Amino acid sequence: MIPVIGLLIGVLVGIVIDPTVPLWMQPYLPIAVIAALDAVFGAIRANLEDVFDDKIFISSFASNVLIAALIVFLGDQLGVGSQLSTGVVVVLAMRIFANSAAIRRNLFDRK
Amino acid sequence: MKKKAKVSSKIALKTPQSRKYVVIILTVLLGVFITIAVKQNSKPELLTSVREDELVLILDDLTNQKDDLEVELIKQNQILESLKNGSSDAARKAAQDRIDQLILLSGTAPVSGRGIQVLLTGELYSVNSFTILDTVQELRDAGAVAIEINGIRIINSTFFTDTTEGISINLSKVRSPYKISVLGDPETLATALKIPGGMAEVVTTSGGTVIINELAALDIDSSVPLTTLQYAVPVD
Numbered sequence: 001m002i003p004v005i006g007l008l009i010g011v012l013v014g015i016v017i018d019p020t021v022p023l024w025m026q027p028y029l030p031i032a033v034i035a036a037l038d039a040v041f042g043a044i045r046a047n048l049e050d051v052f053d054d055k056i057f058i059s060s061f062a063s064n065v066l067i068a069a070l071i072v073f074l075g076d077q078l079g080v081g082s083q084l085s086t087g088v089v090v091v092l093a094m095r096i097f098a099n100s101a102a103i104r105r106n107l108f109d110r111k
Numbered sequence: 112m113k114k115k116a117k118v119s120s121k122i123a124l125k126t127p128q129s130r131k132y133v134v135i136i137l138t139v140l141l142g143v144f145i146t147i148a149v150k151q152n153s154k155p156e157l158l159t160s161v162r163e164d165e166l167v168l169i170l171d172d173l174t175n176q177k178d179d180l181e182v183e184l185i186k187q188n189q190i191l192e193s194l195k196n197g198s199s200d201a202a203r204k205a206a207q208d209r210i211d212q213l214i215l216l217s218g219t220a221p222v223s224g225r226g227i228q229v230l231l232t233g234e235l236y237s238v239n240s241f242t243i244l245d246t247v248q249e250l251r252d253a254g255a256v257a258i259e260i261n262g263i264r265i266i267n268s269t270f271f272t273d274t275t276e277g278i279s280i281n282l283s284k285v286r287s288p289y290k291i292s293v294l295g296d297p298e299t300l301a302t303a304l305k306i307p308g309g310m311a312e313v314v315t316t317s318g319g320t321v322i323i324n325e326l327a328a329l330d331i332d333s334s335v336p337l338t339t340l341q342y343a344v345p346v347d
């Protein structure tokens with residue numbers, strides 16, 4: 001529950017203060033968001049399976065974001081940035097779908 | 112922002128209580144990220160989110176366009192200069208060229224050049240005013256610059272009507288055989304008449320004959336008198 005409230009607060013803060021992103025960071029932001037969402041879905045799934053560990057969540061959040069940004073950065077340097085970022089988004093989206101399927105199954109099993 | 116999260120997580124991971132705070136901080140951060148990303152995406156200035164290689168492509172396009180336009184500008188400037196400075200010569204030449212073109216098109220003077228000569232024979236049911244009109248239109252589509260039929264110059268106001276013995280062009284009667292002289296690229300003109308379903312086929316299948324001669328030199332001696340402008344005047 002607390003993470004959901006945190007998310008809502010974050011959205012509100014973003015709307016209110018309206019920060020501008022530095023130019024170099026702009027291509028990485030959408031990727032970072034998707035990567036972080038993947039970590040969040042993983043955490044929800046773990047929570048429902050009663051194996052949630054905040055240490056794992058924190059590390060997966062940070063590493064997901066960093067690795068995704070790193071891959072895109074590397075792709076930009078190699079000249080295949082757009083393709084690689086598409087690849088990263090596809091993989092992360094697949095993971096999110098897999099996690100949400102697990103979450104769904106878990107919710108049904110509880111009843 | 113990301114780095115900060117990483118560093119703080121290292122320190123905060125030690126106690127379970129602080130870990131909870133870190134989780135909350137991370138979710139708040141995610142919320143902020145999402146709103147920023149959505150806002151950034153809905154901004155109208157599209158170029159800020161375009162990748163480097165795509166920007167290079169756009170830039171290349173624009174550079175090429177600019178180069179083309181610059182060349183065009185230089186050409187136009189040269190023309191302008193020559194018209195200004197060379198005063199009489201260049202301007203007079205341009206005007207003379209234009210007059211020559213107009214004479215050719217309006218049919219007010221005899222002309223000569225390459226072209227074809229077509230000999231059309233046939234009774235009224237195979238060659239009539241419609242046939243002649245179609246022929247003239249096909250020839251014009253093929254780039255004919257001057258057309259003459261049995262000594263009568265065909266211009267844009269020429270009209271064809273059927274009579275009992277043949278046709279009349281501008282109210283003067285002409286009969287088969289019709290001798291059509293056309294100036295233009297001989298090959299193109301001949302092809303235009305000979306294409307399947309074209310004039311030659313229509314006339315021959317209905318009993319007429321068509322003979323087409325491609326000529327390297329051809330004279331069109333007839334002309335029409337220059338008419339005085341009555342209903343319209345040119346705009347400068």
